[in-house]
Amino acid sequence: MKFRLILACALVFGISGLANASSKDIKNAQDSFRKNQFNSALMPLIPVISDYSKVDAGTGILAGSVLVRNAELHRELSKLSISATVDYLKKLTKTKKGKEPSVFATLFYGEALLSQGDYKSAKKYFNQFLKKKVPEEYKEVARVKLGVVDWKLKQQNSAKAAWKKLGNSKSLLVRSELARVNAEFLGDDKQAKKVVDEIASEIKGQNNVSSRVLTNMISVYNEIKDYKSGMQVLAQHDIGSISYREDSKSGKFINFYDVNLLGDIAELYRGVASGLLETAGKDNRYKAIADLQQIDLDIIFGHSKNAAKTVRSMLSDQGLPAPIKKQVSIREGITAKGPKIWEKTVSDNSQDAMIVSKTLSTCVQASASCKTTNKRLEKIAENLKGTNAVMVNSSIGRYYLAEKKYSKAINFLEAARNKSLKNKIEANDPVLLVGLSDAYRHDNKYSESLEIYFEMSKEFPGVRQIQEAVQGVYAMEQRSAGDVKIF
Amino acid sequence: MNRKYLSTLTGVAVAAVIATSGIANAADDNSLRYGEFGRPATLDPVTSNDMISLRVTELLFNGLVGINEKQQIIPELASKWSSDSEGKEYTFELRKDVKWHPKPGKEPELFTADDVVYTFNMMMHPKTITPLKVRYEFIEKVEKVDDNTVKFVLKRPILNALAKFTFKIIPEHGPKNPVFLTREDPFVQSPIGTGPYMLKEVNSDREVILAANPDYFRGKPQISEFVAKPFADQNIMNQALTFNAIDMIVLVNPRHLPELQGDKRFVLQPYNALSYSFFGYNVRHPHLQDKRVRKALTMAIDREKMLKSFFNDQGTLISGPFAPGSWAYNLDVKPEKFNPDEAVALLKEAGFTQGAGGIMTKNGQPLKLTLKVPIAKESESIKRVVLAFKGYLKRVGADINVEFQEWLAWKDDVFQKHNFDVVFASWVFDDSADISSLFHSAEVGAWKNNFGGYENRKVDSLIAESKLTLDHEKRRSIYRKLHAVLADEAPYTFLWTLTNYSAYHKKMRKVAIHPYKFFSFADQWFIAKDVAMTDQN
Incomplete structure (x- = not known):
């Protein structure tokens, strides 16, 4: 809470003096950000922030904050999407009697397994896909993916040979896939950029570009740190678009999406946010705020060493204002292995629910051991009300979510939820809603999950892929008699 | 009258109600009093078609199988089951230790296969008034194998067949008429079942009092009594909860949510996500037969503004016959935009011209319609909705x-009489998303759910196709098509899904709420003895 106050002051200060975005854009961005509409907040800033080295500190801090939240949210969405997609496609690939098999499910399931790091299973499904009667360009996509599996399994020569064979492909899909592997594995940034820049020109002004192409382009731009071009892809195309629609003669159709998309977007946001914060931090008035944001960003993305380095550096700064120092100390646990420092922070601040709450949520984000911290907070939670209770319950809920104790997570996250506007992001932190939806999904309460995604997808089009996957699982899992009653 | 005075007066009124009824003091500490906005029409599982009745029947009766919180099929009256390899025959072995609730002055009778055969045949009898028939048309027959075994033969294999056998079994010795069941049979008001609770009485205040069944086959439930208290006013119902006159509200009025959320005595739990409100049209009316007229009426009203203004945006606009939380919702179909000019153009295209007083007229018949709204659901918000509808x-x-x-x-x-032009109502679905009883032409008739008389061959054939397929994804594709067709056909003006929460006192423990049937797991609930009743914050 205190940190948000500090941040808010900095933002107001920033736009009053230095902003180089138009005041209307800044105001729109601030209004949207206040309503948790992170995507709407970002859009008016894109033209200004794309070249973040030239952004003034005030705009940099505002845009950086918007992007940190966007990055955090999309990282959570990405994890959820991979998990939901694997659940869905696992069921879809198991053909039962009376069921028309899906041809493309094997390709997309293989990709989802690859994202999860299950390379051997992924290989199995790519090979199954190659035996099917499908357009050649999709076979080529599967071959690129098989190369990725080989690379991951340390068979790099085999991977390179597979990719080389496909080098002359004219297919947009295959070219984008090859550009991705060029940048990600072969380090041929120049060639990768050349290809995706060409693709960007080819698809300019086109609607319904396959999300496979879009995510590959974003991934390449991330790898080569050309975030400006990456942001252009987002600004110019519908990221909720499908990757492939399988339409059978019997009237059945299945939409497939790219499971990497949300993660690639999260990484793009992280990259831009980091650059913006670095630029803003060059102005001494914003340095502390920018560094603090950078610590959070590093923790969210698992860059613990970077986070720890910044924490140590800030704590050794004698001139650091006390409120900021307090905020940094909350994150001090990241500097050591094990739970000791997290627990000490809690012990030193046991009367301050907000500090304990933030310590727990940071501890959870850092994937540390947070059992004792959580215990302490649960005791505090018993006597809290109002806004404090929302933050505390949210932290505890996310702890149980990380522990995969879904019913408990639901209890606490529900306690933190605004009941009147239960699915509205304007009234609830979107990350809380994502956590709650995930807990409900695991607890087989799919309709509660889907309601959340339905509202979220209005602001975040990439959520569409999660909606479709959860709908698919729900359609197979539901067991009921077909009842309907008048209210 | 100022608000403070009104509030005090309401408080006094509630206190007076509590004092005169004696419930607060006389109620057993181990009884659960829950508030309903309205009262059940019938108490049996066959003739009832509203949610209040459904909740009571969930406590009184059992099915052959049930569904647990993890969506798994679990044994209820049947202890085991098997099916043939084609999925066309299902054989159920019945529990031998199940007794029917006793009739007054009599010993309880044993539940047997005869009751199962009786229930199915009675339910499907042409003279039985029930919305259930369409759901079980896939069953060809039921046979008694022996006293504790029954066999169902299906006309064709279907998806999730086992889940369909959750229908409640009623006793052969229950209804007065041994062949079919109507709302006139005394059984529908004084039912006996096998469930965890038995009907004790419906008192002069129309409270339905249920007592724990000591012979319940899963063991006597922990809570000794369930009392369904009907309220005609949601404000008073909410006051009753905060004054401890009741322990639970099944459905909290959204305007009371902030107050209850801030009160630490209560737990708020969402459920019933699969529901929506609508204006339904009677297509027997000559003007409403034309889909252009129905679409014009839909386009003429600003649903987004109504949701924001009258419900503080506490819900989600929908575009078709499924709720956004359903697996069947077609995400590509967007709600029709508010466009009064287009609405007028559509009416003109349908042959209307502006007549006296600005009323559209066709063939000398003005576009005058009667909108019927149930008063039990009357609230300030609903009044505003219907008045806005009229205004638009x-x-x-x-x-x-x-x-x-x-x-x-x-x-x-x-x-029954189909004496209306437009209705305002809401449907609640279980998660099957089965809309066949709402829109299939075979479901037009007395006490059937297609009360608007809507008929469309394409819709019929899509519904039929969805029932024939054994492929989940194909069924999903069909439902998405159904969604698109019905959005275009506009037999209803589909409105919104509202935020639905139940509220209960934290003294109640192990409360799991079924998202549709509500009380399915209530035999496991219990009431803690040491919880303060007045600690608000």
Whole structure:
């Protein structure tokens, strides 16, 4: 809470003096950000922030904050999407009697397994896909993916040979896939950029570009740190678009999406946010705020060493204002292995629910051991009300979510939820809603999950892929008699 | 009258109600009193078609199988089951230790296969008044194998067949008429079942009092009594909860959510996500037969503004016959935009011209319609919705006459006599998303759910196709098509899904709420003895 106050002051200060975005854009961005509409907040800033080295500190801090939240949210969405997609496609690939098999499910399931790091299973499904009667360009996509599996399994020569064979492909899909592997594995940034820049020109002004192409382009731009071009892809195309629609003669159709998309977007946001914060931090008035944001960003993305380095550096700064120092100390646990420092922070601040709450949520984000911290907070939670209770319950809920104790997570996250506007992001932190939806999904309460995604997808089009996957699982899992009653 | 005075007066009124009824003091510490906005029409699982009745029947009766919180099929009256390899025959072995609730002055009778055969045959009898028939048309017959075994033969294999056998079994010795069941049979008001609770009485305040069944086959439930208390006013119901006159509200009025959320004595739990409100049209009316007219009425009203203004945006606009939380919702179909000019153009295209007083007229018949609204569901928000509906339609030349009716009279007019032009109502679904009883032409008739008389061959064939397929993804594709067709056909103006929460006192423990049937797991609930009743914050 205190940190948000500090941040808010900095933002107001920033736009009053230095902003180089138009005041209307800044105001729109601030209004949207206040309503948790992170995507709407970002859009008016894109033209200004794309070249973040030239952004003034005030705009940099505002845009950086918007992007940190966007990055955090999309990282959570990405994890959820991979998990939901694997659940869905696992069921879809198991053909039962009376069921028309899906041809493309094997390709997309293989990709989802690859994202999860299950390379051997992924290989199995790519090979199954190659035996099917499908357009050649999709076979080529599967071959690129098989190369990725080989690379991951340390068979790099085999991977390179597979990719080389496909080098002359004219297919947009295959070219984008090859550009991705060029940048990600072969380090041929120049060639990768050349290809995706060409693709960007080819698809300019086109609607319904396959999300496979879009995510590959974003991934390449991330790898080569050309975030400006990456942001252009987002600004110019519908990221909720499908990757492939399988339409059978019997009237059945299945939409497939790219499971990497949300993660690639999260990484793009992280990259831009980091650059913006670095630029803003060059102005001494914003340095502390920018560094603090950078610590959070590093923790969210698992860059613990970077986070720890910044924490140590800030704590050794004698001139650091006390409120900021307090905020940094909350994150001090990241500097050591094990739970000791997290627990000490809690012990030193046991009367301050907000500090304990933030310590727990940071501890959870850092994937540390947070059992004792959580215990302490649960005791505090018993006597809290109002806004404090929302933050505390949210932290505890996310702890149980990380522990995969879904019913408990639901209890606490529900306690933190605004009941009147239960699915509205304007009234609830979107990350809380994502956590709650995930807990409900695991607890087989799919309709509660889907309601959340339905509202979220209005602001975040990439959520569409999660909606479709959860709908698919729900359609197979539901067991009921077909009842309907008048209210 | 100022608000503070009104609030005090309401408080006094509630206190007076509590004092005179004696419930607060006399109630057993181990009884659960829950508030319902309205009262059940019937208490049996066959003739009832509203949610209040459904909740009571969930406590009174059992099915052959049940569904647990993890969506798994679990044994209830059947202890085991098997099916043939084709999925066309299902054989159930029945529990031998199940007793029917005793009739007054008599010993309880044993549940047997005869009761199962009786229930199915009675349910499907042409003279039985029930919305259940369409759901079980896939069953060809049921046979008694022996006293504790029954076999169902299906006409064809279907998806999730086992889940269909959750229908409640009623006793052969229960209804007065041994062949079919109507709302006139005394059984529908004084039912006996096998469930965890038995009907004790319906008292002069129309409270339904249920007592724990000591012979319940899963063991006597922990809570000794369930009392369903009907309220005609949601404010008073909410006051009753905060004054400890009741322990639970099944459905909290959204305007009371902030107050209850801030009160640490209560737990708020969402459920019933699969519900939505609508204006339904009677297509027997000559003007409403034309889909252009129905679409014009839909386009003439600003649903987004209504949701924001009257419900503080506490819900989600929908575009078709499924709720956004359903697996069947077609995400590509967007709600029709508010466009009164287009609405007028559509009416003109349908042959209407502006007549006297600005009312649209066709073939000498003005576009005058009667909107019927059940008074049991009357609230300030609903009143505003229907008055806004009237106002919006006046602007495009349709004259709406709003009639509020008592709940049972409304049901009679809508479901039996079909004496209405437009209705305002809400449907609640279990998660099957089965809309066949709402829109299939075979479901037009007395006490059937297609009360508007809507008929469309394409819709019929899609519904039929969805029932024939054994492929989940194909069924999903069909439902998405159904969604698109019905959004275009507009037999209803589909409105919104509202935020639905139940509220209960934290003294109640192990409370798991079924998202649709509500009380499915209530035999496991219990009441803690040491919880303060007055600690608000």
